[in-house]
Amino acid sequence: MTERQVRFDALDSWRGIAALLVALFHFQAAGNFYIVPLVRHGNLAVPFFFVLSGFVITHAYRAKLDERGAGIRFMVRRFGRLYPLHFVTLMVLVGLEFAKLIAVQHGFSGSEGPFQNTNSVPSLIANLFLLQAVIPFPDLSWNAASWSISTEFYTYLVFLAVYSAAGARHRILGCVIAFILSGLFLLYLEVSYPTLNIASGMGMAQCVFGFFAGNLTYELYLRLYNRPALQGTWPELLATVMMVLLFWFKPRFISFDILAFSVIILLFAYEGGAVARGLRNRVMLRLGELSYSIYLCHFIIFSLMFVAVRVLQGKLGIALIERVNGIDVMDFGPHWLMDLVALGYLAVLLVCAVMTYRWIEVPGRRYFNRLAGGRGKGPAIVGAEPRQA
Template structure:
């Protein structure tokens, strides 16, 4: 934790750094995904759990930042602050996705060359609001609620969690919130071990099944993070950033468990990570301190980069996936230079988006939406 000189609450620098670590693993997951023969053998097999980690981090940070400020804060004021923080990069990600849409030439997206410009503009405008589009408006063919920027689905559920918190769940007593978290945790556990895929993936399609998955993946971690912010009493833990980064990487890089014959084993592992390991990581991260200026700069850089990286990297991944799909049978050893180039480009794009767009737009919104 680091004291803020402006009189606001101390800032959890280590948690910012961990968000950046997880965001980078998400990029690696998406780069290795097209090389896998199925969901059972991706090299970065559990990279998608970073989304669940983000939800828990979000609940913790929002509870810490806002729980004791509702005497001076209105619901509208809270939602405006979340809009200022989240929406600019939503718009940028959708815009970049729309600009690149017609240039991702691949047989895996046969629809993209038949989509009229007017329809692309409509999908882009809807995407900028994060309102999910129905399957009838899918212009890519992946059955996504946001086909111009795949990751938009998780921001949709992030907004739902924020709205639920602002409208009333923030008023739950600690005891009532504990009951709610236990209930949603039980739902998550049941889903993870009984799901036919043997994992918790899903949430990106506008239908009943995926909406259920999205809510299941959102409600427990977000409100578990909120509960943790209320009950945790951080104690000093030495080298917390190193320990937490190692745990995050170990969880997300873990190979698939159980194989095709025992899918429930992998589901149990993922539930264990979301319900127990992720809260432990956040607790340790909240208990740690930066030891020197170098570590502080690393955490600050990773934290600042994390959200822009998450919201813009898939624009480049679309081109990468198209290239891989046009070179059937390509191996990891053959593709790694292109993967490294895409990864590096994603970092550069995220940093440019942060400095030239996100920070200036958020500053402008703060003056306009007072």
């Protein structure tokens, strides 16, 4: 197949669906949504994002990285895609910590003091440099979802280093070696250190392996493009069933999930069947477009809602939040009421995502694309940023 500029619309829609699953995964409200395995395993969307990122980044840049200065332009553009919204959401959380500090000075107290534990000053510095999941930390910090943004950015550097070191003639071999080594390392961590925190090394291993799995999936996509058996409704139905089963049962090893996601992405990339056509409607495409904002904003929205419920709980003197298996869960009504609360949360989140996409994501991306010396929009790629749990 001759490479051409393509938008993988069905994959972009899947990205939006996955972002909503992550948002619901983090929103603890004791309704029907909360107990559905697809939601309880919603954090599995992050390895999917890693593989999708490797796929679309390879599509957008594999033919461009031979140009003079291409590596610097690549990193500037990727920084501009990730950092502006990350910085803004981080500053919102810093502002909330200052508000907490003022409240403490006026006699109010909470379960955690300002600028302590997960919101410490050292972890803030790490977040500013996108190092919060690259250097070891005991837990996720500040905007917890941003850990995957941290690993994503430095995985771009690994990808660029492999491409540069291997040279144009041996890049596929270099990526195969990176894929094998990172996969073996991830499997070793999963077997030997199953409780290792994603902020302490597991997350970076997942990201590198997932990215190179996506990279090689794209190379396979190019070579199988003229195979009609892969380009119809039945392969897409198979991929959909695989996706549902993965989220429903969540196999133990993320390395297995990453390989399965590679197959799913390959089968949907051709977009020749009825399922892909269904995913290319305006609503689903808009959801995919907003997925990065959904991913980075959801932690702030549900955190504010939990704070409001805690305050109300203290004022009323009745239990509105229950401790279930070590997790705080909002529970102040029947399941249907809690489901309405969850839907309200999603509605607020989508409104915020529209605003941050329009006023932060797009202007930030255009600014850094201009710095990189390209056109305002940059390469037409989708799914390039993982949104993590």
